Amino acid sequence: MHRREFIKGSAILGVSLVTSRIVTASGLYHADTQRRVHRIVKSKKVKVGTLPVIRAFAGNHLDYVSPYVLLDEFGPVTLEAGQDPLRVEAHPHAGVSPTTYFLEGTGHHKDSLNYDFQIEKGDFMMFNSGSGAIHMEESGQQLYDKGGAYHGFQIWLNIPSQYKMIDPTTTINRPTTQEKIETDQYTIQVVLGTLHNTTSNIELLTPAFYYHVKMKKDARLDIPTDPTHNAFVYLVSGKLEVEGARTLDEHQIVLYERGESSIKLYAQEASEMLVLGGKPLNEVVYSYGPFVMNTKEQIVQCIKNYQSGKMGNPDEVNR
Numbered sequence: 001m002h003r004r005e006f007i008k009g010s011a012i013l014g015v016s017l018v019t020s021r022i023v024t025a026s027g028l029y030h031a032d033t034q035r036r037v038h039r040i041v042k043s044k045k046v047k048v049g050t051l052p053v054i055r056a057f058a059g060n061h062l063d064y065v066s067p068y069v070l071l072d073e074f075g076p077v078t079l080e081a082g083q084d085p086l087r088v089e090a091h092p093h094a095g096v097s098p099t100t101y102f103l104e105g106t107g108h109h110k111d112s113l114n115y116d117f118q119i120e121k122g123d124f125m126m127f128n129s130g131s132g133a134i135h136m137e138e139s140g141q142q143l144y145d146k147g148g149a150y151h152g153f154q155i156w157l158n159i160p161s162q163y164k165m166i167d168p169t170t171t172i173n174r175p176t177t178q179e180k181i182e183t184d185q186y187t188i189q190v191v192l193g194t195l196h197n198t199t200s201n202i203e204l205l206t207p208a209f210y211y212h213v214k215m216k217k218d219a220r221l222d223i224p225t226d227p228t229h230n231a232f233v234y235l236v237s238g239k240l241e242v243e244g245a246r247t248l249d250e251h252q253i254v255l256y257e258r259g260e261s262s263i264k265l266y267a268q269e270a271s272e273m274l275v276l277g278g279k280p281l282n283e284v285v286y287s288y289g290p291f292v293m294n295t296k297e298q299i300v301q302c303i304k305n306y307q308s309g310k311m312g313n314p315d316e317v318n319r
Contacts, residue, residue: 034264035231035256037243038064043073043251049088051137052077056234056253059287064230064255066280067206069096069158069292071234073251076104076151079143086150087138090314093129094302095164096292097157097205100125101191101212103236105150106140112312115170118142122175124191126202129290130159132302132311133168136318153274155210161283161294163205173202185219188212193278195223208278215240215267223263223275231256231263231277238271 043056056071107119112134181188193209240248291302
């Protein structure tokens, strides 16, 4: 059995700090309970396998993004019918929960836990790797048959140290099982966590939230958070005003200080974004490629477990 090297490009790369533009007139109302902006950072274009990715962070800024450790936006790209799938070959994970959320198109997930399924628009999948497992990701059958847009997110949730070695699991949540908030100014898909008495049905190993937000032009939105938790906003499209009369542009991420509750947003244009955060783990993080652990010794053990076949057979997953 041939053991492939896992994809080092799937893990730690940096992002660059950008200076946010100051607007002359503010659409926000000031509040003493408003979270202060720590900084705004610009994403970086990378490739994972044959997949073009916009990477917001990967192992950096942990004081402000934990319990998350990586945020990738894949696409948007348009595939022609019959075009070779965009593909990330079988690779292992351990100690982290990669999540996949589709805005457009379909994907195909196969893993060493005997899951093999198509992921459709609006689906949210969690691959809780725990002690270690292998998966393969590619654009889905529907795109191969008919072509179309391919666009979504892979975002990694760190696993707390006491759960690092639990048995791996895979779950998928269809849009019909997800909770949504709708008004005449915005819609919010509550993928994880609780917002305005609306709670996701997905159970987590550590407190976290994940909101998919769409705002109309000139809409205002206040999002309450636990002041002791981290919070950040990634702008998919449009233009937002955030605290301090700063402007957030597409593919930028704003990191907030802890200590206050409310995230206040004003849509200068029709805007789509992810609002994420949760309880910081406050644990040492050692990462190597797709392994996210707490000690160097654990990383070495993960590599041995993968190479010895304890996480599964990549040749079988790639078939």
